Amino acid sequence: MSDTILTAENLTRHYSVKGGLMRPDATVRALDGASFSLRPGSTLAVVGESGCGKSTLARVVTMIEPATSGRLTIGGKEIGPNGAKGDRDLRAMVQIVFQDPYGSLNPRQTIGQTLMEPLLLNRPEIGKADREKRAREMLLMVGLRNEHFDRYPHMFSGGQRQRVAVARALMLDPKILVLDEPVSALDLSIQSQILNLLVDLQERLDLAYLFISHDLSVVSHFADELMVMYLGRPVETGPLKDVYAHPRHPYTRALFSATPVADPRRKRNRIKLEGELPSPMAVPPGCPFNPRCWKATDECRQSFPEYTGGRHSYACFHPLAKDELPRAETQA
Amino acid sequence: MALLEIRNLSVEFETVSGAFRAVDGIDISVDRGDLMAIVGESGSGKSVSMLAVMGLLPWTATITADRMEFNGHDLRTLSGRARRKIIGRDLSMIFQEPMSSLNPCFTVGYQIRETLRLHTSLDRKARQTRAIELMEQVGIPAPEKRLSAFPHQMSGGMSQRAMIAMALACEPKLLIADEPTTALDVTIQAQILELLTDLQDRTGMALILITHDMGVVAETVKRVAVQYAGQKVEEQQVEALFDDPHHPYTAALLSALPERSQDRFLPTIPGVVPGQFDRPQGCLFSPRCQFADARCRAVQPQKASAELGYALCHYPLLHGEPQGKEASA
Ligand SMILES: Nc1ncnc2c1ncn2[C@@H]1O[C@H](COP(=O)(O)OP(=O)(O)OP(=O)(O)O)[C@@H](O)[C@H]1O
Ligand SMILES: Nc1ncnc2c1ncn2[C@@H]1O[C@H](COP(=O)(O)OP(=O)(O)OP(=O)(O)O)[C@@H](O)[C@H]1O
Ligand code: SF4
Ligand SMILES: [Mg+2]
Ligand SMILES: [Mg+2]
Numbered sequence: 001m002s003d004t005i006l007t008a009e010n011l012t013r014h015y016s017v018k019g020g021l022m023r024p025d026a027t028v029r030a031l032d033g034a035s036f037s038l039r040p041g042s043t044l045a046v047v048g049e050s051g052c053g054k055s056t057l058a059r060v061v062t063m064i065e066p067a068t069s070g071r072l073t074i075g076g077k078e079i080g081p082n083g084a085k086g087d088r089d090l091r092a093m094v095q096i097v098f099q100d101p102y103g104s105l106n107p108r109q110t111i112g113q114t115l116m117e118p119l120l121l122n123r124p125e126i127g128k129a130d131r132e133k134r135a136r137e138m139l140l141m142v143g144l145r146n147e148h149f150d151r152y153p154h155m156f157s158g159g160q161r162q163r164v165a166v167a168r169a170l171m172l173d174p175k176i177l178v179l180d181e182p183v184s185a186l187d188l189s190i191q192s193q194i195l196n197l198l199v200d201l202q203e204r205l206d207l208a209y210l211f212i213s214h215d216l217s218v219v220s221h222f223a224d225e226l227m228v229m230y231l232g233r234p235v236e237t238g239p240l241k242d243v244y245a246h247p248r249h250p251y252t253r254a255l256f257s258a259t260p261v262a263d264p265r266r267k268r269n270r271i272k273l274e275g276e277l278p279s280p281m282a283v284p285p286g287c288p289f290n291p292r293c294w295k296a297t298d299e300c301r302q303s304f305p306e307y308t309g310g311r312h313s314y315a316c317f318h319p320l321a322k323d324e325l326p327r328a329e330t331q332a
Numbered sequence: 333m334a335l336l337e338i339r340n341l342s343v344e345f346e347t348v349s350g351a352f353r354a355v356d357g358i359d360i361s362v363d364r365g366d367l368m369a370i371v372g373e374s375g376s377g378k379s380v381s382m383l384a385v386m387g388l389l390p391w392t393a394t395i396t397a398d399r400m401e402f403n404g405h406d407l408r409t410l411s412g413r414a415r416r417k418i419i420g421r422d423l424s425m426i427f428q429e430p431m432s433s434l435n436p437c438f439t440v441g442y443q444i445r446e447t448l449r450l451h452t453s454l455d456r457k458a459r460q461t462r463a464i465e466l467m468e469q470v471g472i473p474a475p476e477k478r479l480s481a482f483p484h485q486m487s488g489g490m491s492q493r494a495m496i497a498m499a500l501a502c503e504p505k506l507l508i509a510d511e512p513t514t515a516l517d518v519t520i521q522a523q524i525l526e527l528l529t530d531l532q533d534r535t536g537m538a539l540i541l542i543t544h545d546m547g548v549v550a551e552t553v554k555r556v557a558v559q560y561a562g563q564k565v566e567e568q569q570v571e572a573l574f575d576d577p578h579h580p581y582t583a584a585l586l587s588a589l590p591e592r593s594q595d596r597f598l599p600t601i602p603g604v605v606p607g608q609f610d611r612p613q614g615c616l617f618s619p620r621c622q623f624a625d626a627r628c629r630a631v632q633p634q635k636a637s638a639e640l641g642y643a644l645c646h647y648p649l650l651h652g653e654p655q656g657k658e659a660s661a
Contacts, residue, residue, distance in 0.1 A: 049517040049518075049519065050489065050517050157604045158374075159604070187373045187374050187544065188373075188544065188546070188585055188588050188589070189373065189584065189585060189588055189600065189601035190604070191588070192588040192590070192598035192599065192600045192601075193600045195590070195598055196597045196598055196600060199596050199597060200597075214517075214518070216518075217547065217589065217590045217591040218590050220590070220591070221590035221591070221593060221598070222590070254519060255518065255519065258518040258519045258521070258522040259518050259547065260518075260521075260522075260525075260545065260547030260548045260550065260551045260552075261547050261550065261551070261591065262546040262547045262549070262550045262574070262586075262589050262591055262592070263550055263574065263591075264550040264551070264570045264571045264574050265571060265574075266550075268551060270522050270526070272522075272523070273519045275473065276473050277517070
């Protein structure tokens with residue numbers, strides 16, 4: 001598509017870990033072949049269980065770490081092994097906001113210094129007065145006030161600190177914002193303030209969001225597209241409404257059914273999954289979900305299913321029919 | 333008689349900057365087989381009030397209560413020895429930080445067997461069998477192997493589950509579970525919640541579930557208490573609470589749920605929870621409440637009737653409309 005700002009093809013990030021006593025060296029397949037694209041003004045949400053590679057994906061997309069294989073194209077430029085080194089325009093293009101509003105700000109810097117730092121490092125030609133002007137404008141943009149400029153992070157609430165983190169990420173006029181669990185540490189009443197801020201900024205600045213979350217109710221409110229990951233791989237990707245209306249991958253279905261819904265009158269239909277999420281150091285052969293899947297056959301245990309479908313794509317030998325009742329589903 | 337009966341519980345901490353009231357006049361009553369949840373913002377005193385019940389607060393805490401009884405025992409006057417007999421057997425708690433309640437020096441298996449040795453008459457072999465069974469119930473794969481693991485050798489989710497197994501070892505009469513599934517993935521969470529409600533069903537265990545996840549509340553409990561800044565501001569049956577919240581804070585909280593919103597922009601609650609130094613004079617929610625007036629800012633509200641969810645509010649809501657406003661105007 002012509003208006004994509006970022007394209008990932010088979011993006012992969014493996015880590016080698018040194019074995020210790022009695023343990024051989026091993027490869028962690030943290031991110032194991034993800035393909036997707038981001039568009040301005042649009043949000044791709046990434047969901048999946050702890051350890052499935054969401055943060056690894058975030059670091060690779062933000063060029064904090066290089067991919068070990070696959071292709072990443074940002075703003076028409078193909079990213080090489082050196083990432084954004086020496087290319088400050090590219091570096092400015094993608095910024096990240098982390099989950100922890102406490103750990104991500106330097107306690108010894110005032111909010112003003114925190115906001116001006118990216119300009120100082122990346123746009124040294126901008127003079128001091130202008131730098132300060134832009135930082136103060138950004139404070140207002142994220143709903144903070146002028147008098148906050150000279151204060152330190154410890155004087156702020158969790159929600160306010162997350163506003164500061166968003167403001168800092170926006171200082172270099174990025175086109176893409178990677179949001180790694182940006183509201184998970186916040187109370188419900190503060191969470192809605194930050195989500196509204198992100199919606200507002202996206203509309204005003206035409207930002208593309210890669211939004212990582214484990215909270216499906218937040219995701220379904222916020223995202224345009226959804227990518228469900230399992231053991232380093234996307235198992236299903238597509239327009240949010242389509243994936244919700246008809247999940248094709250059994251894991252997507254299991255994840256949806258396990259997510260509690262804030263409606264005490266709703267009837268629960270939980271799919272009981274057997275077994276554990278395996279370690280990315282020992283990814284099972286075939287479809288990575290096969291040891292826990294109620295539809296698995298020999299085929300699933302032998303080879304990895306190809307991605308099928310168009311914009312709504314999935315990798316499964318036995319995709320679910322619409323409204324198919326899984327055998328493992330229990331009425332509760 | 334209720335299994336747990338608490339009247340007017342307050343907890344004050346001595347801090348360098350003066351006294352801080354973390355829990356402020358809370359009433360809780362739990363019967364056998366009850367499933368109740370305590371919800372509320374971070375810092376609203378959920379953990380502290382339950383730690384007070386367990387007798388686990390540090391010496392800087394001053395606890396006062398008109399009544400504090402569990403299963404006929406007055407918890408305020410109970411000797412340490414008598415308390416240790418009850419806690420871990422009839423009354424047990426799953427803590428918010430799993431690492432703090434597992435002893436790093438002993439294997440998980442040893443810790444579970446030790447709980448069983450102290451509180452049951454099971455012999456060695458039966459204790460081992462029971463330990464394996466418990467590990468299986470909380471969804472730990474290869475339980476025989478995991479029993480010989482030390483807590484630090486397990487992932488966060490795994491040690492959380494080991495702790496849950498330990499708390500359930502003696503089939504307690506009351507389980508207090510403080511954010512038991514927050515660190516777990518939703519697929520494991522579903523399994524644990526099912527285990528807890530199943531125990532209630534099978535053994536008549538009562539459960540107090542502390543959580544901030546309204547989805548978990550809706551799917552797990554029958555009754556909900558809402559806390560704000562150390563006070564209980566409302567209590568209702570779960571369906572009624574979601575249908576017709578009576579306290580403005582509960583109403584605002586529920587409308588901030590993303591799944592309840594049709595709009596791109598979510599309703600918000602302006603401001604933040606009051607701290608030690610900006611505690612308002614009248615209603616503690618008044619600085620953030622859309623219905624607040626001069627009376628709210630000056631006078632502390634009294635509890636409303638049971639039909640109005642005991643809402644701690646001058647103008648409790650009925651179908652979203654504040655009641656009694658005209659009368660005072
Ligand atoms: N630098 C590293 N060296 C070795 N292994 C790593 C490294 N970084 C991440 N991993 C492993 O890669 C896997 C994916 O980790 P990642 O942090 O991306 O997961 P995640 O989906 O973000 O999980 P969570 O939901 O818990 O944040 C994990 O098993 C993790 O232990
Ligand atoms: N030992 C202590 N000394 C002083 N203040 C304390 C102590 N323990 C807790 N507090 C304070 O008491 C208040 C209530 O804390 P509590 O842990 O009960 O909150 P909570 O409702 O459980 O919140 P969360 O959802 O974050 O777990 C907080 O403001 C907390 O800072
Ligand atoms: S007493 Fe007044 S301020 Fe407090 S919740 Fe009720 S209406 Fe709002
Ligand atoms: Mg992560
Ligand atoms: Mg707590």
